[in-house]
Amino acid sequence: xxxxxxxxxxxxxxxxxxxxxxxxxxxxxxxxxxxxxxxxxxxxxxxxxxxxxxxxxxxxxxxxxxxxxxxxxxxxxxxxxxx
Numbered sequence: 001x002x003x004x005x006x007x008x009x010x011x012x013x014x015x016x017x018x019x020x021x022x023x024x025x026x027x028x029x030x031x032x033x034x035x036x037x038x039x040x041x042x043x044x045x046x047x048x049x050x051x052x053x054x055x056x057x058x059x060x061x062x063x064x065x066x067x068x069x070x071x072x073x074x075x076x077x078x079x080x081x082x083x
């Protein structure tokens with residue numbers, strides 16, 4: 001039943017980095033919150049969760065590039081786990 005959660009997290013991460021890249025870091029915050037909740041509820045990859053937390057910090061500093069890089073790194077971690 002939890003197989004869908006990594007897929008949902010990947011989808012949220014894809015939306016988040018695009019929102020950060022094209023709209024600014026504050027637009028990604030809703031997706032960052034959603035993916036963080038999904039990852040915490042499953043006890044998922046700690047590295048992915050650390051990247052999401054780094055993205056949240058970058059949002060607070062209004063650092064679009066930092067948000068995008070952290071989210072893409074989290075996405076890669078989740079995709080690597082699901083191979």
